[in-house]
Amino acid sequence: MKLFGRTTSFNVQKVLWLLEELNVKYEHIELGGRFGGLDESEFVKLNPLQKVPVLIDGSKSIWESHTILRYLAASYGNESWYPACPYERSLSERWLDWSQTIFQPAFMGTFWGYYRKPEDKRDMETVNKDLDTCINCLQAIEKQLSQSEYLAGDNFSLADIVVGAVIYRLISQGLTVKLPDLVCSWYEKLNERPGYKKWVMSDFSELKAREGF
Numbered sequence: 714m715k716l717f718g719r720t721t722s723f724n725v726q727k728v729l730w731l732l733e734e735l736n737v738k739y740e741h742i743e744l745g746g747r748f749g750g751l752d753e754s755e756f757v758k759l760n761p762l763q764k765v766p767v768l769i770d771g772s773k774s775i776w777e778s779h780t781i782l783r784y785l786a787a788s789y790g791n792e793s794w795y796p797a798c799p800y801e802r803s804l805s806e807r808w809l810d811w812s813q814t815i816f817q818p819a820f821m822g823t824f825w826g827y828y829r830k831p832e833d834k835r836d837m838e839t840v841n842k843d844l845d846t847c848i849n850c851l852q853a854i855e856k857q858l859s860q861s862e863y864l865a866g867d868n869f870s871l872a873d874i875v876v877g878a879v880i881y882r883l884i885s886q887g888l889t890v891k892l893p894d895l896v897c898s899w900y901e902k903l904n905e906r907p908g909y910k911k912w913v914m915s916d917f918s919e920l921k922a923r924e925g926f
């Protein structure tokens with residue numbers, strides 16, 4: 714199994730983290746960003762959209778980070794990673810979709826508007842609007858965590874991976890963000906997971922004020 718994608722991409726980090734959780738053997742190849750390579754014809758054959766992450770499993774190429782997560786969980790995880798029961802599965806899938814469509818875009822607004830912009834080019838009004846949306850998202854997560862230990866119930870799941878990967882960046886980029894109490898305890902538990910420590914809690918300072926990939 715091979716995973717293509719630069720470590721500084723949080724979409725790549727989600728997959729690296731899951732590979733560690735599943736204890737699957739893989740080779741990681743840095744690609745995209747300062748490593749380039751996305752327009753090489755061999756890579757375009759693997760992902761016509763020319764984005765990372767891309768997972769190669771035997772002769773199969775899989776792209777889109779959340780699709781890769783579901784593929785890995787279904788192929789290499791036990792029942793609790795990808796339940797056969799559609800309702801049980803929906804408990805984590807709803808957070809994958811929510812994160813992709815609501816939380817991540819707001820976080821990306823702050824990241825590209827603040828961290829990846831030179832100081833004199835920042836539009837703080839827009840950044841603060843996105844930050845407010847992120848803070849509302851943290852409240853939604855807090856509410857869920859008042860009902861269950863992890864986001865999709867009492868077991869750690871894909872839901873914690875996708876949301877957890879965003880949270881590290883959100884609170885480490887220099888903006889003031891206070892995690893609500895239950896989110897804070899849940900985040901401390903994530904901090905103890907080897908895959909989170911190794912891949913997500915990693916240095917991304919090469920992206921500071923870098924406006925292009």
Ligand SMILES: N[C@@H](CCC(=O)N[C@@H](CS)C(=O)NCC(=O)O)C(=O)O
Binds near residue numbers: 719
């Ligand atoms: N929705 C896609 C997003 C893919 C994406 O935009 N990847 C970025 C990195 S996060 C990329 O390939 N950017 C070009 C680059 O890094 O050079 C996913 O979740 O996989």
